[in-house]
Amino acid sequence: MPQVTPEYLAERRSSILAAARRCFAARGFHSTSMPDICAEAGMSAGGVYRYFDGKDELIRELAETAMAPVLRALREAADADPMPGPAGIIDLIHRTLLTDGASTATAPFMLQVWAEVVHNPGLRESQRRHTTELLDLLSAFTRRWADLDEESARAAARALTAMSLGTFLMQNVVEVDGEPTSATTLLDSLNGIICRSDHGG
Template sequence: MPRVSQEYREKRQRQILDAATICFARNGFHATSMPDIFAESGLSSGAVYRYFTGKQAIIEALLDSTMQPVLRGLRDAAEAEPPLTVPEILDVIHREMVTVPDADAATSLIVQFWAESMRVPHLQVSQRRDAAALHDAVLPLLTRLHPGDRVGSDAAWALISLSLGTLISQTVLKTNTVPTGTLVEELRVLLSKST
């Protein structure tokens, strides 16, 4: 039997993960069955099980892959000239968070991960690890904006909180279409008036 290349394996895994994302977005984690994923992917059960032992393994693989594009985008941005502004950093996070396979499916998946992590301890651990990695990727970007000033760790958490809030209002609830730059400026004005 001929050996398959690493590229072929990665392409097949991505096909399965993309199909699972569509199924999970449509029906949720619990209502999606493995046969649903087989049908959406166009692959046989044997082909899917060759790469994943079951639905939980697919969920975990999706969880592991969700933050990687965001972290890559932020790490690449750490070298950008001129340094990214706060709205640009937020835009990188949002753009990279909702890329695969489409914004609505990706957003649904993210929200389901958050909900599932409330009841599954090892998913909560994974979500915390991803949040810490996001913090560690954001902090150097903020430090570059204020050379010579001490930018504390809390600044990165503040930006992440703003990011998650705008993600929910813009992408999940779709109640907010205000550009990120405008939101940041409005927040700056509010904070300046409250001190």
């Protein structure tokens, strides 16, 4: 019998996770069954259960790794010359979420993860860790953009995170059937309102 290598096992796990992601994106977490995932992966139930205990473990692992490409892209962007501005960072986050190894299945998958966080303590803790790391990275950008102290940079990073999440929802839910509004347009419009308000206009 041929020896099963670690590379083979890792490839099989990755294939099952990709199949699960496609199923979750198409049907939702709660409407997807393990037989659906087995069929999508082209494997028997015994083959899939060799690698994962069940659907909950698949959801946890996919959610745990979903933000890793974004964090990696932000670390790389911090060394770019010129360094991206706020709209560029928002676009980078979205572009990475939508294209890194998962095609168009990522947008509906991420929306489901964020919804599931509301009543799934395990996912909530996972996403909290990712958010903390995201804020650390974004704070480094906001400090350099505006020469802010640590507290102000952190507050600005939270605002940027809120804009990123809101823009993602706008582009992938509200405007899903039309032409998405760019992050630059949204930020410029908001900035115009803020400036007028600050000057009493």
